[in-house]
Amino acid sequence: MATDSDERPIGVFDSGVGGLTVFREISRLLPGQPLIYLGDSARVPYGTKSAATIIRYSLEAAQHLAERDVKMMVVACNTATAAALPTLQARLSIPVVGVIEPGARAAVATTSGKIGVIATEGTVKSQAYSRAIHALRPDVEVIESAAPLFVPLAEEGWANTHVAREVAEIYLSPLIDAGIDTLVLGCTHYPILRGTIEKVVGDRVRIVDSAETTAALVKSLIGKSPTGTPEHHFLVTDAEDRFRRIAGAFLEQEIGKLELISF
Amino acid sequence: MATDSDERPIGVFDSGVGGLTVFREISRLLPGQPLIYLGDSARVPYGTKSAATIIRYSLEAAQHLAERDVKMMVVACNTATAAALPTLQARLSIPVVGVIEPGARAAVATTSGKIGVIATEGTVKSQAYSRAIHALRPDVEVIESAAPLFVPLAEEGWANTHVAREVAEIYLSPLIDAGIDTLVLGCTHYPILRGTIEKVVGDRVRIVDSAETTAALVKSLIGKSPTGTPEHHFLVTDAEDRFRRIAGAFLEQEIGKLELISF
Numbered sequence: 335m336a337t338d339s340d341e342r343p344i345g346v347f348d349s350g351v352g353g354l355t356v357f358r359e360i361s362r363l364l365p366g367q368p369l370i371y372l373g374d375s376a377r378v379p380y381g382t383k384s385a386a387t388i389i390r391y392s393l394e395a396a397q398h399l400a401e402r403d404v405k406m407m408v409v410a411c412n413t414a415t416a417a418a419l420p421t422l423q424a425r426l427s428i429p430v431v432g433v434i435e436p437g438a439r440a441a442v443a444t445t446s447g448k449i450g451v452i453a454t455e456g457t458v459k460s461q462a463y464s465r466a467i468h469a470l471r472p473d474v475e476v477i478e479s480a481a482p483l484f485v486p487l488a489e490e491g492w493a494n495t496h497v498a499r500e501v502a503e504i505y506l507s508p509l510i511d512a513g514i515d516t517l518v519l520g521c522t523h524y525p526i527l528r529g530t531i532e533k534v535v536g537d538r539v540r541i542v543d544s545a546e547t548t549a550a551l552v553k554s555l556i557g558k559s560p561t562g563t564p565e566h567h568f569l570v571t572d573a574e575d576r577f578r579r580i581a582g583a584f585l586e587q588e589i590g591k592l593e594l595i596s597f
Numbered sequence: 598m599a600t601d602s603d604e605r606p607i608g609v610f611d612s613g614v615g616g617l618t619v620f621r622e623i624s625r626l627l628p629g630q631p632l633i634y635l636g637d638s639a640r641v642p643y644g645t646k647s648a649a650t651i652i653r654y655s656l657e658a659a660q661h662l663a664e665r666d667v668k669m670m671v672v673a674c675n676t677a678t679a680a681a682l683p684t685l686q687a688r689l690s691i692p693v694v695g696v697i698e699p700g701a702r703a704a705v706a707t708t709s710g711k712i713g714v715i716a717t718e719g720t721v722k723s724q725a726y727s728r729a730i731h732a733l734r735p736d737v738e739v740i741e742s743a744a745p746l747f748v749p750l751a752e753e754g755w756a757n758t759h760v761a762r763e764v765a766e767i768y769l770s771p772l773i774d775a776g777i778d779t780l781v782l783g784c785t786h787y788p789i790l791r792g793t794i795e796k797v798v799g800d801r802v803r804i805v806d807s808a809e810t811t812a813a814l815v816k817s818l819i820g821k822s823p824t825g826t827p828e829h830h831f832l833v834t835d836a837e838d839r840f841r842r843i844a845g846a847f848l849e850q851e852i853g854k855l856e857l858i859s860f
Contacts, residue, residue, distance in 0.1 A: 376650055377640060383835050387639055455839070486749050497767070500760050572646050576718070 339558040343368040345399035345407045350378035351489065351577060352522035353410030354584040356433065359549035368564035370402055376572035381454030385417040392418035394597045396426055406431065408552060412520050413454050416462035429555060436551045437518050437544035438466035442474065444540050445516040449474055450509035452481040453520030463520055477512055481505040488526040489580055498527060502534045510535060518542045526584060568592045602821040606631040608662035608670045613641030614752065614840060615785035616673030617847040619696065622812035631827035633665055639835035644717030648680040655681035657860045659689055671815060672696065675783050676717050679725035692818060699814045700781050700807035701729035705737065707803050708779040712737055713772035715744040716783030726783055740775055744768040751789040752843055761790060765797045773798060781805045789847060831855045
């Protein structure tokens with residue numbers, strides 16, 4: 335039995351620009367699927383905020399996306415996933431996908447026992463990756479470590495500089511010395527620095543990019559996807575010019591329709 | 598005629614922790630003066646936000662400080678000063694002091710013609726320093742440049758590392774090559790990196806630290822200040838633990854009374 339594809343957009347939510355790496359991967363795997371990206375640029379970053387605050391902000395974003403009739407919501411922010419995913423799943427009547435579970439699954443599938451996770455302070459503090467990994471395989475050792483300077487390095491366009499390399503060495507050396515065989519990029523900004531991170535960890539450590547793993551999960555969940563050339567839609571809560579500039583660099587193309595919203 | 602000193606506190610407002618450098622200088626110059634520090638840590642950073650948003654946030658903070666009966670409000674954030682100072686001065690019935698005018702005055706007093714200003718993207722975009730300096734001396738050349746990585750470097754406790762030195766060289770070389778003789782630290786985080794910045798610019802460039810110049814202005818304005826050992830009071834809008842940790846490092850001492858507020 336052939337069914338029609340559901341033409342409604344998928345909502346992709348992030349605190350700012352980092353989730354664009356997830357947007358990019360979804361759009362690569364599902365080229366015909368319209369997407370609405372919501373970046374809460376007025377209140378970025380979430381990484382240093384408390385869980386209660388992040389839950390409140392995420393619910394406001396979810397409400398806004400629901401009003402635009404999305405068929406699924408992707409929480410393309412590790413910090414928001416760590417703090418707010420269960421609440422969002424309980425409150426929304428559409429599927430809500432986070433970025434942590436897919437990354438944890440991919441890491442568990444390849445590790446032989448020791449996984450490193452780099453993320454924001456908020457995500458590390460939540461220990462969400464340790465919990466997600468241990469729920470799948472309790473015997474795996476997980477070392478979580480904050481790498482906050484990676485975010486401004488990515489946003490500044492410094493991902494492939496000597497400074498980024500040096501910062502990566504400082505953040506990653508303890509993990510390499512501890513003998514990790516798998517490294518989860520537990521912040522959606524970090525795929526922008528993937529080349530630099532790979533040079534530092536070498537080829538004995540497998541990189542798990544949660545943007546890729548989340549996009550694969552989304553593809554598996556939505557069934558038949560629309561065809562054609564979709565017009566994507568970008569929503570921000572502040573500073574459109576800055577978003578346009580950084581988004582263009584992250585997506586390696588000019589972004590189209592951009593709208594300033596408030597809630 | 599001897600008058601009694603006004604025992605009411607001075608309110609010091611910043612988007613997060615950067616304004617603590619101003620707090621520190623005021624407390625050094627006026628050791629008996631009680632201070633209330635308000636860090637809007639739920640909405641930090643202001644540097645990437647629009648002027649309209651910054652004005653709205655600053656008015657909320659001002660309202661909160663006014664309810665605590667402060668005798669003066671110091672806007673210890675360059676971005677908030679650039680965007681919101683005239684509005685705050687028009688709406689409040691107490692004196693409101695910003696950090697830009699004192700820095701501009703100090704820079705003009707020492708330059709022989711070419712001033713560099715480093716600040717956040719928001720402050721640079723506002724051109725508030727160029728305007729303030731040109732209002733005092735129209736013939737001076739002003740070169741404004743954004744140095745956004747300095748903020749996370751200061752907050753990470755990396756102010757005196759090799760990475761900070763390298764970042765400082767990248768940001769400051771164009772200014773040094775352009776022949777500046779004076780460098781304004783146009784973000785209240787930057788005094789934390791002053792030692793590194795001084796090493797990079799050398800002794801031919803005079804550093805203007807707006808925390809110092811603002812504290813001197815505050816002292817000149819308040820007249821007779823209270824004596825005794827004041828209990829300072831810290832208010833934040835989110836993430837008290839993170840504030841306590843970074844504030845301790847910035848002030849080089851444990852902070853006392855810390856309260857979570859919302860508005």
